[in-house]
Amino acid sequence: xxxxxxxxxxxxxxxxxxxxxxxxxxxxxxxxxxxxxxxxxxxxxxxxxxxxxxxxxxxxxxxxxxxxxxxxxxxxxxxxxxxxxxxxxxxxxxxxxxxxxxxxxxxxxxxxxxxxxxxxxxxxxxxxxxxxxxxxxxxxxxxxxxxxxxxxxxxxxxxxxxxxxxxxxxxxxxxxxxxxxxxxxxx
Numbered sequence: 001x002x003x004x005x006x007x008x009x010x011x012x013x014x015x016x017x018x019x020x021x022x023x024x025x026x027x028x029x030x031x032x033x034x035x036x037x038x039x040x041x042x043x044x045x046x047x048x049x050x051x052x053x054x055x056x057x058x059x060x061x062x063x064x065x066x067x068x069x070x071x072x073x074x075x076x077x078x079x080x081x082x083x084x085x086x087x088x089x090x091x092x093x094x095x096x097x098x099x100x101x102x103x104x105x106x107x108x109x110x111x112x113x114x115x116x117x118x119x120x121x122x123x124x125x126x127x128x129x130x131x132x133x134x135x136x137x138x139x140x141x142x143x144x145x146x147x148x149x150x151x152x153x154x155x156x157x158x159x160x161x162x163x164x165x166x167x168x169x170x171x172x173x174x175x176x177x178x179x180x181x182x183x184x185x186x187x
Contacts, residue, residue, distance in 0.1 A: 007158045010184065011177050012087070014161030016080035023076055027069065087141055087175040095134075096145045099153030099166040104186075106134045133183075142176040157186045 009015045098105040104115045115134070136142060146155055148166040156163040159182070164172050178184075 009159060009161055010179050010182055011160040011162075012179070013080070013084050013175070013177070014159060016076075016083060017161040020076050020080055024073055027072060031069065084175065087177055088143070090141050091143045091175070092140045094143045094145065096147070097155060097166070099146070099148040099150075099155065101150050104155070105149075136176065136178050138178045138180050140178070144174050144176055146172040146174070155186060157184055159184045 006018050006021055009018045093108070095106060095108040098107070100114075103117070106113055106115060144164075146164045146166045147170065148168045150168060152168070153166040154163065155166055157176075160176055160178070162174055162176065164174050166172065
């Protein structure tokens with residue numbers, strides 16, 4: 001069976017992204033059914049509208065309705081952005097992720113380690129399993145700084161709704177708020 005949803009989210013920002021995805025998917029589905037319904041009605045209609053050269057009501061509708069749809073999409077997006085920014089007020093801990101070629105470096109005020117991929121073994125995820133894991137406490141807000149030592153890297157944790165590009169010479173940041181314990185794979 002096909003699954004059109006995202007992975008199970010484990011952070012507040014991930015839950016907001018999942019709700020926004022579901023809401024926008026429902027809105028796109030409604031618009032598609034409405035447009036194909038109108039096309040079907042006009043295709044099977046016996047009337048020919050050749051006398052009408054312009055109609056101000058139709059022009060008003062096809063300007064107002066897409067604007068209303070965009071407004072309906074912007075409201076949950078602004079709410080999500082507001083709450084993601086609200087997380088910055090209660091930061092408990094900071095850590096830094098440095099993208100290197102073929103491995104990642106994690107550092108905190110207490111420790112620093114390099115994270116290499118496992119060789120291919122039975123029972124491990126290919127490319128996702130690493131030698132050392134980075135542990136986060138649940139219900140603690142973290143500020144994560146991302147940078148790169150050589151080229152552009154892309155770091156993501158799908159369960160947290162996090163994807164950040166790590167650029168050399170630039171420090172990007174994001175906030176994490178894990179809601180519960182678990183084993184989460186970053187890519």
